Amino acid sequence: MADSSLIFPSDEFRGRLRWLQAAMTTAELDVLMLTQPADIFYATGFLTRFWESPARPWFVLVPLAGDPVAVIPSIGADLMGRTWVRDIRTWPAPDPRDDGMSLLRETLEELLPVIGRIGLPMGLETQVRMPLGDLDQLRRSLATHKFVDATAVVHRVREVKSEAEIAKIKATCAIAGRAFDRVPDMAGAGVPLDQVFRDFQAALMTEGADWVSYTAGGAGQGGYGDVISPAGSNPLAEGDLLMLDTGAVRDGYFCDFDRNFAIGPASDAMRRGYDVLYEATEDALAGLRPGLRACEVHAVLADGIAKRGGQPLDGRLGHGLGVTLTEWPSFTPLDHTVLRAGMVLTLEPGLELSPGKIMVHEENIVLRADGCELLSPRASHSLPEI
Secondary structure, eight states: OOOOSSSOOOHHHHHHHHHHHHHHHTOOOSSEESSSHHHHHHHHHHOSSGGGTTOOOOEEESSSOOOEEEEEEEHHHHHHHHOOEEEEEEOOOOOSOOSSHHHHHHHHHSSSSSSSSEEEOSEEEEEEEOOHHHHHHEEEEEEEEEEEHHHHHHHHTTTTTHHHHHHHHHHOOOOOOOOHHHHHHOOTTTTTTHHHHHHHHHHHHHOOEEEEEEEEEEEESBBBSSSOOOEEEEEEEEOOOOEEEEEEEETTTEOOEEEEEEESOOOOHHHHHHHHHHHHHHHHHHOTTOOOOOHHHHHHHHHHHHHHOOBSSSSSSEEEEESSEEEEEOTTOOOOOOOTTTTTTEOOOOEEEEEEEEEEEEEEEEEETTTTESSSOOOOOOOBBB
């Protein structure tokens, strides 16, 4: 009988297991220990919002050979049992005396050789989701074994998406695209910005999002000041530039793109800025290929802005995307990650319209062997006016 699983057929997860174990072999790891929600979801299909509670740690152990072992609080046993994982070991959490540490240690000792190497992601864009004191205790109790950084093992596998993952991200992008199409009906002069944010999130849900983890944006005369602020109650006014940015989720996969709107007639500066960002994005869409480094993509976008008379923003101009809102690599001058076919990425050029006023444009793509494929519906060629 075929394995049961959530989100994808079990063969999808078995393929991921093979890729992880191949990377573990190269890194000479005996066990990979996963603690972060995204990594656990990636390896198992275990999808829940229960991660919002910090009261319990969760562990999935990937051995060098064989299937993963889940060491989790008992409250998660039923849901994990609906994934393809069959070896599920639980404890009644939270337990202030021993919150899973004895069970985790015993399981690791069972999976490890006499002297083993335990891989744990420790680098940028990783966290260890357990109490630091418990981690120290675990290290001491496994003194014959060595904990080593497994960031590259997880990153190199997760950054290239399967066709099934790409289809999920594209479906989430389509949901957001339909919600963005409804913005002219919910925004306009006199409407409070926080009301627009709430209506936009409601539109994302009614269009099919499972949840909306991230909604941000900005509005202001001639431009906005940043792209991460929560909305205030100030009403929109003619002459404002409105931007909405969303990380909606469907089946565990994010989209992450924005759209800009002029409230009333757009100023010449707003139109010029929009055109510059649109054309800089076109440069990237035409020029990206596997083999380029992330820093070279940053240069394509920054140069595309500068050669058209714009002032590029500092910081990154795009990033990876998938089971988290932002993933590696980052399009900055310092990131030398080599791009590979199958990476899902955001192109996010931004420029300064005037001192303290900016505009940012973002699209989602998948990199194919012969170039870019858009996953987000392409923005309007000219700045929309409401």
